[in-house]
Each structure stands twice: as structure tokens, then as C-alpha cells.
Amino acid sequence: MKSPILQSASRYLLPILLLFSVFLLLRGHYYPGGGFVGGLVAAIAFVLHSFAFGTAESMKMLKYKPSAIIPVGLIVAAIAMFLPVLFGLPVMTGLWIEEPIPVVGMIGSALLFDIGVYLVVIGVVLTILFTISLETH
Amino acid sequence: MLFTILIGLITSCLLIPLGKYFRSPVSVALALLPVILFGYFVYHIPQVSSGETLYESTKWVPSLGINFDFRLDGLSLLFSLLITGIGSLIFVYASSYLKGHPYLDRFYGYLCLFMSAMLGVVLSDNILLLFIFWELTSISSFFLIGFNNDSAVSRKSALTALSMTGLGGFLLLAGMVLIGEMAGTYSIGELINASGVITEHPLYPLVLGLVLMGAFTKSAQFPFHFWLPGAMKAPTPVSAYLHSATMVKAGIFLMARFTPILGGTPLWSYTLLIVGGVTMLYAAVHSLFRTDLKGVLAYSTIAVLGVLTFLIGLGTEEAFIAAGTFIIAHALYKASLFLVTGVIDYQTGTRDITRLGGLRKVLFPVFVAGTLAALSSAGLPFSFGFIGKDLIYEATLTAGDPLRILLTVVAVIANICLVAAGFMAGIKPFAGALPTQFADVKMPSALVWIPPLILGLSGFALGCFPDLAGQYIVAPTVSALTVEPVEFTLKIWHGFNTVLLLSGITIIAGTVVYLFNKPAVSKIAFVERFNSYTPHYFFQKSWITFRRFSVWYTGFMHNGFxxxxxxxxxxxxxxxxxxxxxxxxxxxxxxxxxxxxxxxxxxxxxxxxxxxxxxxxxxxxxxxxxxxxxxxxxxxxxxxxxxxxxxxxxxxxxxxxxxxxxxxxxxxxxxxxxxxxxxxxxxxxxxxxxxxxxxxxxxxxxxxxxxxxxxxxxxFYGKFAYSLAKGKNVVNIVLVDFRGFDTMFEIVVLSISAIGVYSLIKLRLKTSEKD
Structure with missing residues (x-):
């Protein structure tokens, strides 16, 4: 499946899709989107790359094993969950920075939590797909 | 009081890394733990005997009404003293009995765990907390009974014990939840006040059945008694501890604890009287047919548990006094007999009564301990057993009129058998001529014969000064059961009366039975002919059927397509x-x-x-x-x-x-x-x-x-999404904020499934590579 057309297309599509996935992640609080969908789109971006260049090549590009992203995501989500405890609030209370940040907008612990979900989803999907693809070919 | 429980749990955890330093001979130092706890409870005797109840509470799950609530009243004190007191001697004894065992540290770990669980059961003031400790005793006793885990029989006995007590525990939990729902509280203190609400509730018979099933399975009442003789596969210190003072007495404790809550109704009394009566007759007669020393003790223990159930069912103040006294008397002499049996087994390599004899010539101090215990179990004057037996007869004689004679006759027959069984276990191995094969039996270390001797002697010390136990321990126990202060004095001499006559008859008849009943293998064969009618057989059959059903069901439902x-x-x-x-x-x-x-x-x-x-x-x-x-x-x-x-x-x-x-x-x-x-x-x-x-x-x-x-x-979500969570996409707000916990668990599940896929594929390849 090493077609030059797909290879050059995915070279440009990968960053665009990743950007789109971040866009989905960030707008999730106000418009359709969110960490789960964003994560899936990002995973698809890498899968597309692996179709064009082969899974081994994609793994090389990622530098880290996709399974290593899972714990990072879980830790980020857990931090978002327990952050309010430091401020003496119950677990999972939403914390917000008073002033909106340019481009990104309002930032709160919910976004941090969503980033955790985003990372876990990427890690899980890529772990499953890449493992199967590497071991069965 | 929390510390008395925690200290044992912590010790057992510490034994995991530090265990290797506590293999013999240092292991005897671990006995300090129960000794200190015993001291703590002794220190509280004056306070409790003056009618005070000590409370202690630490919050745990307040939203479910489960807290670390503890109470120390007479009943708790009686059991705590037995658990820690006899526990101390067991700890000492085991250090020598299991000397050089590669897993001695593990043994002490289980023992500490078990002791803490028992203390938790007797000290809890919250029935759910009590249940947690109750299950912990089942689990820790599983490890103790199956300690010789390289023997298949031992593993099977442990499993039988666990499944019987586990079944009971399951039903007990159901009963306790029902009680909590009826009365609106799980606190024992408050339940005692709400007793009327429960006993008049239409579901009372169900609650009673569930709670009693828990107690009966634990206390090896007929028809659930068979796990107890099986549990004799455990090392002797375990048998001594579990069956004299702790594990099986937990069921008795439960019945006593629930007497002021569920008791006092005809249903309660008759159930306990019938079950207790059948158990004591069945087991007492059975004990005469055993040739294994531990078998004799196992069946006589079941009989005593039957007597105690029977006494609690009787429900009069006299019966409670008798029960309290008899628990102490039995714990002292039965632990002693078990320990003596252990020494005999260890030194001669057999527990077969038909082969043992004359050991007094080689194991004199052990002989003294055995005899003292046997005499106390027979209820000879100046032993504590004598007081206990007198009180039992007094209780049956003062019971309601139509039953008086029947109950007394049952009690006398059971006690006659118990006298004979006690002699068989405590005197028979030492009496008569010494077989030549045992001529060069060595004296064991003092650590194994001093504990049974202490127990035997304290049986007689209390027998001479019965009111010492009566006033300080039995009286507060009884008042915990009747919920009002009681006044009585335990005396050795009551004058010439019916009770004394019955006592005399029991001892003489028991001695006669002992002299004429020659335990023999042929008799066991005779008993075993009825095996297919025993509850044990029935349970085994149902297990096999259940397993067959499971195999069929799994094949049908889970066929891989x-x-x-x-x-x-x-x-x-x-x-x-x-x-x-x-x-x-x-x-x-x-x-x-x-x-x-x-x-x-x-x-x-x-x-x-x-x-x-x-x-x-x-x-x-x-x-x-x-x-x-x-x-x-x-x-x-x-x-x-x-x-x-x-x-x-x-x-x-x-x-x-x-x-x-x-x-x-x-x-x-x-x-x-x-x-x-x-x-x-x-x-x-x-x-x-x-x-x-x-x-x-x-x-x-x-x-x-x-x-x-x-x-x-x-x-709700639409209204508050923006004001509370500052977002407009309700779906996402629900995911990351309102139901964020769910999402957290979901991503954890996702991660687990990724690990699952990863390992399944990797593992599969490894095996195929090997091929």
C-alpha cells in the first residue's frame, strides 16, 4: 500500500488533521467536539500516516510507544480531578481562570480533564491498532 | 479499642517483610502482643464489672452508617479476655510446636490477623462492622486450617470450612441489612432499644432465620457441624485456638449479642433449644466412637457448642449465668486438652487412642495438665467445670414446667458423654501400661507443656474461687444479655439438692461409660455405615450436582462462538x-x-x-x-x-x-x-x-x-451548564464536569482494554513461537 500519492497527501494531512483534532478538543466546551472526538481524529491522522508509510515507520516518527501516552493522559485527568482539593473544594469541582486567554478562550480544570481524555483515547486507539497491525503482518 | 485491633493487623503486615527475623527461636517474642492486649483488657475489668460500658468511635463511611464504633461491655470483655489470654498461650506454644517450620512467620501472620478479626467481632458496636470482622475471621481461619497446604486433605478441609462459614456469612449479611432497614440504625446500642420494632415486624422470622444461619454455620451446629471435625487437619495450636476460645465461639457470641435484639420470642427460644439440643446429643454420642484424639475433641466441642446454644435459647437469667460460666470453663479445659493432644502427637507420632497408653511415665507434666483438664471437663468438685455443670442443671431445672424434665434429661445424657469423652482425651493416653514403642519418648521443651498446665491449673483456681470469675466477668456478661444489672454469687457448695445429685450421677455414669466404651476401629466402621444419611454426605452430593450443573451451563452459555x-x-x-x-x-x-x-x-x-x-x-x-x-x-x-x-x-x-x-x-x-x-x-x-x-x-x-x-x-443540565460549568455544549459539559467521575472511570476502562489487547496478542505470539 505504499502509493506515492497517499504518502505525499498524508504528509500534509497529518499536521492538518492534528490541528483539527486540537481545534475539536478546544471548542468542545461550547460547540460540538471534545476530548473524545478530538482524540479519535488525532488517532485517525496517525493511522492514515501508517497506511501510507507502514506502521513501523509511524512508530518511529512517534518516538514514544503509543502505550506510553495512556498513563500520561490518565495522570493529567487525575490532576484535573484532584486539583480542586488543593483549594479546599470537593473533588471534580470546576476551576476557572478569571480572564479569558487570547485565541483559546476561557480555561478551566474541565479543559485539563478533556486533554487527559484526549491523550488516553489517542494512546488506547493507537496501542490497539498498531499492536494488531505490527503483529499480524 | 481500635488500637487493640489495628496492632494485630499491623503486626501481620509487618511480618511480610520482617518475617525472616521472626522464625524460631525469636518467634516466642511475638507472644508479647497478645499478652499486652490481655493486660489491657484485664485493666478494664474493674470498670466494666461496675456496670460501665466503654464506647469509642472513629468515622469511616458515615454516609452509609458504617463507623468504627466499638463497645466494651461484659460480653465483649469475656470474649476479649479469652481471645487474648488463650491467644498468648497459643503464641508461646506454637513457637516451639512449629519450630523450624519454613513458614513459621507466615503462620504468625495468619494468627495475628485472625486474633484481630476476632477482637473486631466481639468489640464492634455496629453490626456491619461486626460483619466485616466476621468475614475476616472466616478468611483468616481458612489460611490457618489449610496451613499444611501441601496436603490435599488439608486444603479440602479448609475449603469446606470456608464455604460453610462463607455461606453463613452471606446469609448473615442479608439478615443484618434487613435489621438495619427495619430499625433504621446499625448501632448495636440503638438496636437493643429498637428490639420491639424488629420482633414485631412481619419479616422477623426471615431475619431470625438469616442471622441464626450465620451463627449456626460458624458454631458448627447440626446439620452444619461437619466442617469442624474436618478442620482438625490444621496444626494443633490452630485447632486449640479456633475450637476452644475463638472461631466457633463467634457464633455463640453472635447469638448472645443478638439476644437483647432478636431474643425473647418463642420462635427464638424453640429454634435454639431444638438445634442446640439435637447438636449436643448427636455430637456427644458421636464423640464416643472416635479413635483419633482430635476427633474426640472435635465432637465434644460441637456438643459443648450445642449446650451453649441450648442455654442461650433457654433465655432465663440462670441459663445466661450458666452459659457465661461454661464458656470460660470450656475454653480453659478444651484448649488445654488440645495442647496436650498436640504434645502427644508430636512426641509419639500418633493420635490413635487405641494405640496410646501409659504415657504418664514419660511425659509427666503433660499428664498432669491432661488430667487437670479432663477432671475439669468431667466437672469434679473444685474444678471450674463443676460450677459450670451445676449451673447448667440449675438452669434446666428452673426452666418452664412442661419442658423441665425433658431438658434436664437431655442435658444429663449429653454431659455423661462429655465426661467420658474428656477422660478419653485427657486420661486414656496416660493410663495403663506403656507400650514398648513409646518407652524412649522424650520430654518436649517447656514451652509446649507449660501452656496447657497453666490452663489446667487456672481451671482449678477458678474452681476454688468461682466468684472471682462470677462477680467480675460473668455478672457483667449476663447483664449485657439481659440489659439490666444482675446480682449473684457463684459458690462451690450449694448444699444437698437435686443439682448435686445430678452432678454425681453424671460423673459416675460418665466414668462407667469411659471404662466400658473401648474405642475401636470396628465401631467407627459401624458409624460409617450410616454415612449416606449424614448432612455432610448430603452437602457433598449437592456440591457435586452443582458443579455438574456449572459445567453444563458454562458449556451452553460460553461455547466460544x-x-x-x-x-x-x-x-x-x-x-x-x-x-x-x-x-x-x-x-x-x-x-x-x-x-x-x-x-x-x-x-x-x-x-x-x-x-x-x-x-x-x-x-x-x-x-x-x-x-x-x-x-x-x-x-x-x-x-x-x-x-x-x-x-x-x-x-x-x-x-x-x-x-x-x-x-x-x-x-x-x-x-x-x-x-x-x-x-x-x-x-x-x-x-x-x-x-x-x-x-x-x-x-x-x-x-x-x-x-x-x-x-x-x-x-437541569441545560439550565446549569453555563452558570455552573461555564460551557455551552451540554453533552461535553456532562462528560467532563457533571458526570466527570464516570468519564474518569471510562478512560481507565479504555486503558485496561488496550492493555488487554496488547497482552493477548503478545502472549499468543509467544506461545506460537515456542511451538
Whole structure:
């Protein structure tokens, strides 16, 4: 499946899709989107790359094993969950920075939590797909 | 009081890393733990005996009404003293008995755990907390009974004990939850005040049955007694500890604890009287047919437990006094007899009564301990057993009139057998001529003969000064059962009366039985002929049947074929749906509310139908995969048309990934199995199941429209999404904020499934590489 057309297309599509996935992640609080969908789109971006260049090549590009992203995501989500405890609030209370940040907008612990979900989803999907693809070919 | 429990738990945890420093001979130092705890409880005797009840509370799960509430009243004190006091001697004894055992540290770990669990049971003031410790005793005793884990018999006995007590524990929990629901509290103190509410509740018989099942299985009452003789496979210190003072007495404790809550009704009294009476007669007679020393002790223990159940059922103040006294007397002499048996077994290598004899010449101090214990168990004057037995007769004689004679006769017969059994275990191995094979038996270390001697001597010390135990321990115990202060004095001499006469008859008859009953293998064979009528046999049979059923059931439900799972799941769902739809009444469609179908929607449906047709008729897997993904995308479009963009995006990405996954594995799958080919009946069956499912789901969807929807929840989220969570996308707000906990667990589950896939594939390859 090493077609030059797909290879050059995915070279440009990968960053665009990743950007789109971040866009989905960030707008999730106000418009359709969110960490789960964003994560899936990002995973698809890498899968597309692996179709064009082969899974081994994609793994090389990622530098880290996709399974290593899972714990990072879980830790980020857990931090978002327990952050309010430091401020003496119950677990999972939403914390917000008073002033909106340019481009990104309002930032709160919910976004941090969503980033955790985003990372876990990427890690899980890529772990499953890449493992199967590497071991069965 | 929490510390008395924690200290044992901590010690057992510390023994995991530090265990290797506590193998013999240093292990005897661990006995300091129960000794200190014993001291703590002794220190509290004056306070408790003056009528005070000590409370202590630490919050745990206040929202469920479960807290570390502890109480120290007379009843708790009696048991705590036995647990720690006898525990101290067991700790000392075991350090020598199991000297050099490679797992001695592990043994002490289990023992500490068990002791803490027992203390937890007797000190809890919250029935749910009591239950937790109750289960902990079952689990820790499983490890103790199965300590010789390289023997299959030992493992089986441990499992039997665990399954019987576990079954009881399960029922007990149900009973306790019911009690909590009825009275609205789990605190024992408050339950005692609410006793009337429970005993007059229509469900009272059920509660009583459940709680008593817990107590009966634990205390080895007929017909659940058989796990106890099996548990004799444990090392002797364990038998001594579990069966004299702790494990089996937990059931007695439970009945005593619940006497002021559930007791006092005819149902309670008669159940306990009958079960206790049958148990004591059955086991007392049985004990005479045993040739294994531990077998004799096991059956006489069951008999004593029967007596105690019987006394609690009697429910009079005299009966409670007798029970309290007899618990102490029995714990002292039975622990001593077990320990003596252990020494004999260890030094001679046998516990067979028919072969043992004359050991007094080689094991003199052990002989003294055995004799003291046997005499106390026989109830000779100046032993504490004498006081106990007198009180039992006094209790039966003062019972209500129609039963008086019957109860007394039952008690006398059981006690006669117990006297004989006590002599068999404590005197028989030492009496008569010494067989030559035992001539060079060595004296064991003092650490193993001093503990039984202490127990034997304290039996006589208390026998000479009975009121020492009576005033300080038994009286507060009884007042914990009757919930009012009681006044009495335990005396050795009551004058010439019926009780004394019965005592005399018991001792003489028991001695006669002992002299004429020659334990022999032939007698065991005679008893075993009735084995197929015993409860043990019945339970074994039902286990085997249950296992057969499980094998069949697993084969039927879990046969490894995905299509078989799917069809079963779908049929089950269909049954549920049919039930709900039939129950829900007629279905009608309000045509006025429907909106017309637009052209693009119609086209989408046509694509959907075409894709479905393609999927079910194709003979190529690739086509089927493409077909299902078209179905998925068509559904995505539906979501887009009906304004559910979040669902649409998610469905779209998931569908894409599914196709990718299929493509990855396509070449490795077995050839596409078209089951239907050449087998019309399968096609028809599948078509029926699938078609019916589709129809039912459509009907459900129509039904949903006519049921007025509850909008509270969606309105709540809609209203507060912005004000509380500062977001406008309600779906996402629900995911990351309102139900954030769920999402957290979901991503954890996702991670676990990724690990699962990863390890399954890696493992599979490793084994194939080996091949």
C-alpha cells in the first residue's frame, strides 16, 4: 500500500488533521467536539500516516510507544480531578481562570480533564491498532 | 479499642517483610502482643464489672452508617479476655510446636490477623462492622486450617470450612441489612432499644432465620457441624485456638449479642433449644466412637457448642449465668486438652487412642495438665467445670414446667458423654501400661507443656474461687444479655439438692461409660455405615450436582462462538422488550405530530437498506465490512439531519477506525464462514431473530414518543451548564464536569482494554513461537 500519492497527501494531512483534532478538543466546551472526538481524529491522522508509510515507520516518527501516552493522559485527568482539593473544594469541582486567554478562550480544570481524555483515547486507539497491525503482518 | 485491633493487623503486615527475623527461636517474642492486649483488657475489668460500658468511635463511611464504633461491655470483655489470654498461650506454644517450620512467620501472620478479626467481632458496636470482622475471621481461619497446604486433605478441609462459614456469612449479611432497614440504625446500642420494632415486624422470622444461619454455620451446629471435625487437619495450636476460645465461639457470641435484639420470642427460644439440643446429643454420642484424639475433641466441642446454644435459647437469667460460666470453663479445659493432644502427637507420632497408653511415665507434666483438664471437663468438685455443670442443671431445672424434665434429661445424657469423652482425651493416653514403642519418648521443651498446665491449673483456681470469675466477668456478661444489672454469687457448695445429685450421677455414669466404651476401629466402621444419611454426605452430593450443573451451563452459555453469544443476548433482550411492551399497553402513532420525510432523508434510507442487503447476502468478507461501514455512515447522516452533531462526529470517527481495524486483521482471519449456505433452517432462524429484534426496537421507538418524557434531568443540565460549568455544549459539559467521575472511570476502562489487547496478542505470539 505504499502509493506515492497517499504518502505525499498524508504528509500534509497529518499536521492538518492534528490541528483539527486540537481545534475539536478546544471548542468542545461550547460547540460540538471534545476530548473524545478530538482524540479519535488525532488517532485517525496517525493511522492514515501508517497506511501510507507502514506502521513501523509511524512508530518511529512517534518516538514514544503509543502505550506510553495512556498513563500520561490518565495522570493529567487525575490532576484535573484532584486539583480542586488543593483549594479546599470537593473533588471534580470546576476551576476557572478569571480572564479569558487570547485565541483559546476561557480555561478551566474541565479543559485539563478533556486533554487527559484526549491523550488516553489517542494512546488506547493507537496501542490497539498498531499492536494488531505490527503483529499480524 | 481500635488500637487493640489495628496492632494485630499491623503486626501481620509487618511480618511480610520482617518475617525472616521472626522464625524460631525469636518467634516466642511475638507472644508479647497478645499478652499486652490481655493486660489491657484485664485493666478494664474493674470498670466494666461496675456496670460501665466503654464506647469509642472513629468515622469511616458515615454516609452509609458504617463507623468504627466499638463497645466494651461484659460480653465483649469475656470474649476479649479469652481471645487474648488463650491467644498468648497459643503464641508461646506454637513457637516451639512449629519450630523450624519454613513458614513459621507466615503462620504468625495468619494468627495475628485472625486474633484481630476476632477482637473486631466481639468489640464492634455496629453490626456491619461486626460483619466485616466476621468475614475476616472466616478468611483468616481458612489460611490457618489449610496451613499444611501441601496436603490435599488439608486444603479440602479448609475449603469446606470456608464455604460453610462463607455461606453463613452471606446469609448473615442479608439478615443484618434487613435489621438495619427495619430499625433504621446499625448501632448495636440503638438496636437493643429498637428490639420491639424488629420482633414485631412481619419479616422477623426471615431475619431470625438469616442471622441464626450465620451463627449456626460458624458454631458448627447440626446439620452444619461437619466442617469442624474436618478442620482438625490444621496444626494443633490452630485447632486449640479456633475450637476452644475463638472461631466457633463467634457464633455463640453472635447469638448472645443478638439476644437483647432478636431474643425473647418463642420462635427464638424453640429454634435454639431444638438445634442446640439435637447438636449436643448427636455430637456427644458421636464423640464416643472416635479413635483419633482430635476427633474426640472435635465432637465434644460441637456438643459443648450445642449446650451453649441450648442455654442461650433457654433465655432465663440462670441459663445466661450458666452459659457465661461454661464458656470460660470450656475454653480453659478444651484448649488445654488440645495442647496436650498436640504434645502427644508430636512426641509419639500418633493420635490413635487405641494405640496410646501409659504415657504418664514419660511425659509427666503433660499428664498432669491432661488430667487437670479432663477432671475439669468431667466437672469434679473444685474444678471450674463443676460450677459450670451445676449451673447448667440449675438452669434446666428452673426452666418452664412442661419442658423441665425433658431438658434436664437431655442435658444429663449429653454431659455423661462429655465426661467420658474428656477422660478419653485427657486420661486414656496416660493410663495403663506403656507400650514398648513409646518407652524412649522424650520430654518436649517447656514451652509446649507449660501452656496447657497453666490452663489446667487456672481451671482449678477458678474452681476454688468461682466468684472471682462470677462477680467480675460473668455478672457483667449476663447483664449485657439481659440489659439490666444482675446480682449473684457463684459458690462451690450449694448444699444437698437435686443439682448435686445430678452432678454425681453424671460423673459416675460418665466414668462407667469411659471404662466400658473401648474405642475401636470396628465401631467407627459401624458409624460409617450410616454415612449416606449424614448432612455432610448430603452437602457433598449437592456440591457435586452443582458443579455438574456449572459445567453444563458454562458449556451452553460460553461455547466460544461469537454468533452463539450474539443470538443468546439478542433473544434475551427480545424477551425483555416483549414483556415491557405488553405491559405498557397499546401503541398508537400520533400522525399529526410527524414531520414529512424530505428527499435527502429518503435517499439516505434507501442507501441504508441497500447496504444492509449487501451485508447479509454477500459471500465476501471485504464486501461485508464495506457494507457495515456504509450502514454506519448512513446512520451518521441521520444524526446530522436530526441535529445531534456530537453523536455524528463520534460515530463517524469510530466507524472509520473500525474499518481500519478490519483491514489490518482481514488477511489473518479464518476464511469467511458462510454458515447459512446449504442450511436453510439456520437462515430462517437468524432472519426471525433479527427481524423480530428490528420490529421490537421500532415499536419501542414509537412507544417512547407516546410516553411523556421526564425532562427534569435534561432541563437541569441545560439550565446549569453555563452558570455552573461555564460551557455551552451540554453533552461535553456532562462528560467532563457533571458526570466527570464516570468519564474518569471510562478512560481507565479504555486503558485496561488496550492493555488487554496488547497482552493477548503478545502472549499468543509467544506461545506460537515456542511451538
Amino acid at each position: 461469537l454468533r452463539s453469544y450474539l443470538i443468546k443476548i439478542i433473544i434475551f433482550a427480545e424477551i425483555l422488550l416483549i414483556y415491557e411492551l405488553v405491559k405498557g399497553g397499546p401503541i398508537y402513532i400520533d400522525y399529526g405530530k410527524l414531520i414529512p420525510v424530505s428527499v435527502h432523508e429518503g435517499i439516505n434510507v434507501l442507501i441504508l437498506l441497500g447496504a444492509i442487503y449487501l451485508t447479509v447476502t454477500t459471500t465476501s468478507r471485504l464486501t461485508a465490512v464495506v457494507g457495515t461501514s456504509i450502514i454506519g455512515y448512513a446512520i451518521c447522516l441521520m444524526f446530522v439531519f436530526y441535529s445531534a452533531p456530537d453523536l455524528a462526529i463520534t460515530q463517524f470517527t469510530i466507524d472509520t477506525l473500525t474499518v481500519v481495524l478490519f483491514v489490518f486483521v482481514l488477511f489473518n482471519l479464518p476464511s469467511f464462514l458462510v454458515v447459512a449456505h446449504g442450511n436453510r433452517s439456520i437462515v430462517i432462524r437468524d432472519a426471525l431473530v433479527a427481524g423480530l429484534f428490528g420490529i421490537l426496537l421500532s415499536l419501542t421507538a414509537i412507544k417512547v414518543l407516546q410516553v411523556p418524557t421526564v425532562k427534569d434531568i435534561s432541563e
